[in-house]
Amino acid sequence: MEYPGANVKGRIFVSCKKEKHYSRELILDQHALVYVITGTLELSYAHQTHTFGPGTTLLIPRNQLGRMAKLPENNESFRSISILFPEELLRKFYAARPENPAHGKWTGHLALEQHPLLVSLFTSLIPYFEMQDELPPELTEIKIAECLTVLDACNPQVQRLLSSFQEPGKMDLASFMEQNFLYNLSLEKFGYLTGRSLTTFKKDFQKVFKTTPGRWLTQKRLEFAHYQIAVKKRKPTDIFLEAGFENLSHFSFAFKKQFGYSPVAAGNLP
Numbered sequence: 001m002e003y004p005g006a007n008v009k010g011r012i013f014v015s016c017k018k019e020k021h022y023s024r025e026l027i028l029d030q031h032a033l034v035y036v037i038t039g040t041l042e043l044s045y046a047h048q049t050h051t052f053g054p055g056t057t058l059l060i061p062r063n064q065l066g067r068m069a070k071l072p073e074n075n076e077s078f079r080s081i082s083i084l085f086p087e088e089l090l091r092k093f094y095a096a097r098p099e100n101p102a103h104g105k106w107t108g109h110l111a112l113e114q115h116p117l118l119v120s121l122f123t124s125l126i127p128y129f130e131m132q133d134e135l136p137p138e139l140t141e142i143k144i145a146e147c148l149t150v151l152d153a154c155n156p157q158v159q160r161l162l163s164s165f166q167e168p169g170k171m172d173l174a175s176f177m178e179q180n181f182l183y184n185l186s187l188e189k190f191g192y193l194t195g196r197s198l199t200t201f202k203k204d205f206q207k208v209f210k211t212t213p214g215r216w217l218t219q220k221r222l223e224f225a226h227y228q229i230a231v232k233k234r235k236p237t238d239i240f241l242e243a244g245f246e247n248l249s250h251f252s253f254a255f256k257k258q259f260g261y262s263p264v265a266a267g268n269l270p
Contacts, residue, residue, distance in 0.1 A: 011086065011140060014129050015070065017078040023068040024241070025183045027193075031085045031162050033147065034058045035122045039078030042069035043109060046179040052111065057118050059110040059151075059161055063168055065180060065193060081122050083147055087165055093148050094163045110161055117150045170195035174208050181220045184244040187213055221245065222258045229266045236263035 045066035191201030
């Protein structure tokens with residue numbers, strides 16, 4: 001998870017954004033908890049966008065592919081507290097508890113209802129960020145264990161999400177790629193998220209789409225961008241990152257090569 005400019009204490013973070021902030025591709029390597037203090041948090045995956053306001057607590061599972069937006073509101077900065085859960089600490093915590101009968105890979109986030117215990121927990125964390133020093137590792141572990149205890153008391157589904165350490169299993173390649181082609185990931189990461197090695201991913205991709213992943217991804221992203229500019233009348237500067245391109249110049253070059261005219265000209269089409 002990216003925390004540019006965030007105040008960090010061990011595995012606990014406070015984020016404060018005065019301007020709108022949009023993340024690039026977001027894939028966590030650890031389960032994470034996010035508590036929204038002020039402003040609005042948007043989570044987007046595939047073709048879905050979810051919006052959360054102040055007082056919302058979210059659990060985001062590892063290996064969940066998406067994007068995040070932090071939006072100030074009512075002249076207030078966006079502020080949130082986030083906690084990352086190391087796998088070794090989670091295994092230790094849940095080893096002493098009855099096994100959750102629910103099983104299988106968890107997909108999507110888990111939004112928790114407001115609860116006095118959650119409010120109290122996050123309120124107790126804020127003073128630590130007035131300190132100049134890092135929290136001692138022992139104290140960080142104690143606060144995370146306290147957090148896990150509170151979460152267990154608030155929602156029985158929490159254990160199912162946080163005690164899941166499964167790697168991505170092999171899934172339907174066509175369906176996954178059609179839903180996620182806009183994300184600017186390496187082929188290795190696409191392979192990992194579909195449960196394949198890079199070699200197997202390329203081989204299976206050729207069988208399914210009859211072309212290489214690179215050509216297919218570029219074609220799909222440019223078709224998406226053309227529709228957004230020519231039909232929806234969005235500006236190229238507003239769309240190139242969303243369409244999975246690294247920078248505007250690369251996007252403009254690829255767009256003109258594909259369609260024979262620039263993105264600006266596409267915006268002037270009748």
